Amino acid sequence: MATKLKVVHYVNQFFAGIGGEDKADVPPSHRAGPVGPGLGLAKAFGADAEIVGTLICGDNWFVEHEAQAVATLLEMADGYGADVLVAGPAFSSGRYGTACGTLAVAWEQRGKPAVAAMNVNNPGVELFRERLLIVQTGPTAAAMAAALPTLAALALKRGRKLEVGPAADEGYFPRGVRRLVRLEESGAERATEMLLAKLAGKPYRTEMPIEGFGTVPPPPPVPDLSTALVALVTESGLVPHGNPDRLETWNASKWFKYPIAARADLERGQYEAWHGGCDTAGTNDDPDRAVPLDAARILEKERIIGRLYDWYYVTTGNMANIKTMARLGAEIAADLRQQGIQAVILTAT
Amino acid sequence: MKLTLETFTVRAVEAGTRTAFAGGTLTIDREELARLAGDGSVIASVEVELVSPGESTRIIHVMDALEPRIKVGGDTVAFPGFLGPARTVGHGLTRRLGGVAVLQSAELPEPTGGILEFNEGLIDMSGPGADRCIGSTTHNVVLIFTAAEGATNRDFEAAVRLGALRVNRRLAETTFEGGVPDAVEELTLGPADPALPRVAYSDQVQQQGFLVQTYLYGQSVDALVPTLLHPNEYFDGAVVSGNYRSMMKTPTWLRLNHPVISSLYRRHGSELNFLGVIFGRGHHNDHQLKERNGYMVANVARLIGAQGVLQTLEGTGNTWVDFMQAVKALEKAGVKTVQLVHELGGAEGRDWPIVDYTPEADAIVTGGGADRRFEIPSVERVVGGTHVVFSSNEGWGARTDAASAMTVSAHEMYAGFWTMQTKGWSGRDY
Numbered sequence: 037m038a039t040k041l042k043v044v045h046y047v048n049q050f051f052a053g054i055g056g057e058d059k060a061d062v063p064p065s066h067r068a069g070p071v072g073p074g075l076g077l078a079k080a081f082g083a084d085a086e087i088v089g090t091l092i093c094g095d096n097w098f099v100e101h102e103a104q105a106v107a108t109l110l111e112m113a114d115g116y117g118a119d120v121l122v123a124g125p126a127f128s129s130g131r132y133g134t135a136c137g138t139l140a141v142a143w144e145q146r147g148k149p150a151v152a153a154m155n156v157n158n159p160g161v162e163l164f165r166e167r168l169l170i171v172q173t174g175p176t177a178a179a180m181a182a183a184l185p186t187l188a189a190l191a192l193k194r195g196r197k198l199e200v201g202p203a204a205d206e207g208y209f210p211r212g213v214r215r216l217v218r219l220e221e222s223g224a225e226r227a228t229e230m231l232l233a234k235l236a237g238k239p240y241r242t243e244m245p246i247e248g249f250g251t252v253p254p255p256p257p258v259p260d261l262s263t264a265l266v267a268l269v270t271e272s273g274l275v276p277h278g279n280p281d282r283l284e285t286w287n288a289s290k291w292f293k294y295p296i297a298a299r300a301d302l303e304r305g306q307y308e309a310w311h312g313g314c315d316t317a318g319t320n321d322d323p324d325r326a327v328p329l330d331a332a333r334i335l336e337k338e339r340i341i342g343r344l345y346d347w348y349y350v351t352t353g354n355m356a357n358i359k360t361m362a363r364l365g366a367e368i369a370a371d372l373r374q375q376g377i378q379a380v381i382l383t384a385t
Numbered sequence: 386m387k388l389t390l391e392t393f394t395v396r397a398v399e400a401g402t403r404t405a406f407a408g409g410t411l412t413i414d415r416e417e418l419a420r421l422a423g424d425g426s427v428i429a430s431v432e433v434e435l436v437s438p439g440e441s442t443r444i445i446h447v448m449d450a451l452e453p454r455i456k457v458g459g460d461t462v463a464f465p466g467f468l469g470p471a472r473t474v475g476h477g478l479t480r481r482l483g484g485v486a487v488l489q490s491a492e493l494p495e496p497t498g499g500i501l502e503f504n505e506g507l508i509d510m511s512g513p514g515a516d517r518c519i520g521s522t523t524h525n526v527v528l529i530f531t532a533a534e535g536a537t538n539r540d541f542e543a544a545v546r547l548g549a550l551r552v553n554r555r556l557a558e559t560t561f562e563g564g565v566p567d568a569v570e571e572l573t574l575g576p577a578d579p580a581l582p583r584v585a586y587s588d589q590v591q592q593q594g595f596l597v598q599t600y601l602y603g604q605s606v607d608a609l610v611p612t613l614l615h616p617n618e619y620f621d622g623a624v625v626s627g628n629y630r631s632m633m634k635t636p637t638w639l640r641l642n643h644p645v646i647s648s649l650y651r652r653h654g655s656e657l658n659f660l661g662v663i664f665g666r667g668h669h670n671d672h673q674l675k676e677r678n679g680y681m682v683a684n685v686a687r688l689i690g691a692q693g694v695l696q697t698l699e700g701t702g703n704t705w706v707d708f709m710q711a712v713k714a715l716e717k718a719g720v721k722t723v724q725l726v727h728e729l730g731g732a733e734g735r736d737w738p739i740v741d742y743t744p745e746a747d748a749i750v751t752g753g754g755a756d757r758r759f760e761i762p763s764v765e766r767v768v769g770g771t772h773v774v775f776s777s778n779e780g781w782g783a784r785t786d787a788a789s790a791m792t793v794s795a796h797e798m799y800a801g802f803w804t805m806q807t808k809g810w811s812g813r814d815y
């Protein structure tokens with residue numbers, strides 16, 4: 037039989053029974069054995085684990101003295117010789133959640149496992165989910181009874197160095213990584229069964245929960261285009277012939293800017309499209325169709341735009357990593373701002 | 386529409402002096418098949434190689450994969466539009482050789498570029514690669530085509546396809562020499578209990594241009610709007626692949642042995658009422674066409690009274706937009722949907738798994754991350770050539786000894802994306 041795991045539990049001043057907001061500035065302390073929600077947690081552990089000590093700190097004190105709080109609490113924890121740290125549940129309380137996450141990550145950096153618990157609205161989730169196992173809870177302490185068995189089960193797995201299953205099965209927030217699994221049934225059979233469940237109004241669980249890509253609000257109009265500095269930006273992969281900087285044809289990780297100051301248009305043979313997601317023959321025949329320098333020069337001459345910026349920006353938009361693309365977009369935008377560019381003609385494939 | 390499908394199961398293939406099928410063994414007269422596959426014009430030569438599951442063998446330069454099928458009696462042919470008139474198939478009697486595939490292996494004579502090109506996709510007959518490709522579980526008759534001097538890609542591609550189809554028919558003809566089928570299926574969508582849910586399958590195929598396209602009754606589906614097919618039409622080869630983006634393609638073999646159609650068919654009359662297949666293309670050229678297509682898919686579904694639609698897509702990238710537009714239009718029309726898809730997400734699984742998404746897509750089944758890498762060992766035998774060049778995101782990669790051990794992903798495997806969806810791979814958030 038496995039030995040009984042030793043658990044140390046972190047709670048804030050409220051759950052330790054010291055007091056509410058008025059006691060949020062109490063400094064770190066500790067007590068032997070379980071306190072407050074630790075009693076329920078101990079019940080959920082049963083004979084498998086023992087809460088050997090409880091660490092306590094006021095939410096404000098923790099946030100205002102973060103480094104000191106972490107050092108003091110870890111030192112207190114050392115006295116208990118625990119295998120696992122459990123922090124929370126913090127539900128929707130932002131400062132408590134942040135404290136749980138900060139302490140748990142510091143604990144893990146010392147080579148021992150930790151598990152926290154929060155509600156999706158707790159800012160601690162986004163701060164720590166990629167580095168820490170955080171059990172999903174309801175918004176308030178009313179969800180305590182539902183959260184504790186999940187929290188206990190995960191703490192046991194971590195303490196015993198057992199494999200932790202998928203987020204949806206174990207009840208924690210996905211850490212931003214998707215792994216391969218091998219199932220008995222083919223995708224076709226699973227899809228048919230999911231469709232039958234959906235049609236029958238029975239529960240079903242998507243294998244790919246998507247939280248959405250977010251939206252980009254359109255910027256306000258340019259006040260006076262006839263005085264604006266305008267840049268050409270493209271995801272068409274149009275680069276100088278020979279692709280000197282090795283821009284990728286798909287899954288791009290780079291962007292470049294190339295000079296156009298001395299040019300009236302982009303001549304055939306001097307540029308080529310380095311893009312694996314569309315037929316590039318037309319672009320190679322007339323590179324201005326991807327980066328419309330010829331047309332922009334006319335706008336410039338006719339004073340419809342103030343001036344064309346002396347470089348064009350390029351990356352490849354094809355089978356791309358969306359997080360990387362967001363980074364490339366932000367980097368290009370930062371450069372545009374630094375150059376004082378007020379408007380962009382963005383050409384896509 | 387009723388189709389009787391007789392299966393003659395091939396348990397071994399061997400070379401011999403006369404092409405014949407007896408006692409589970411398919412004997413191949415290589416010279417006869419090579420002659421039949423050639424055209425005396427754009428094809429300079431054809432070699433025939435035999436490969437079986439479990440061998441330490443890697444097959445390279447594979448274009449399409451077929452399964453021998455032939456009609457018995459009636460006025461239609463299997464693979465209509467290519468081997469005979471484009472009359473509606475899916476009824477009457479069809480014989481198939483199960484457990485065997487006819488593979489075309491070839492290198493195109495002219496250079497290609499951009500998206501309209503051939504991508505290498507390996508078939509490993511054993512080891513970890515065998516689990517990520519189509520063609521590893523069948524006895525394979527591999528036709529290795531060499532183009533004649535001066536042949537164009539267009540002429541050569543058409544000649545290879547027809548040559549392989551002629552060989553495919555010849556092999557199926559061996560069932561005419563007697564013997565009894567190992568299995569007989571009566572395939573019909575008879576009346577079902579009106580209380581059962583009415584379900585359709587929406588098959589969004591890849592169509593981008595020459596070398597990356599799909600044929601329906603012998604014609605590219607470039608100008609096709611979503612139409613309705615009886616699933617039996619698939620079993621007679623109404624849909625043929627001309628898509629050589631090997632990792633993401635749905636080979637003709639897989640359309641003849643379609644896992645989604647099989648799953649829905651098997652439950653017809655007991656758990657659901659299978660109404661048919663909404664067949665259409667993806668990769669439309671602009672957003673308006675993508676939205677238009679989505680609404681047309683939904684319109685067909687609504688008109689046939691579908692309550693639920695199981696959707697799949699072939700290809701990746703911009704075709705996801707077509708796919709998600711169809712999800713949106715279907716759900717808006719009150720039709721419940723489930724999607725069976727591949728996912729990407731990078732070698733570590735830390736990126737977004739798909740490139741377009743609509744909140745209505747709340748029931749997705751996935752074959753897991755096609756970008757995850759794995760090792761395949763060196764092999765004793767390579768069929769179809771000696772070297773491979775994989776497309777990398779910086780153009781074409783290094784010329785690699787095809788027999789060597791490699792680190793690959795489903796991107797380097799033949800029909801890797803669809804294989805993961807059909808073999809039980811999936812992805813989970815961790």
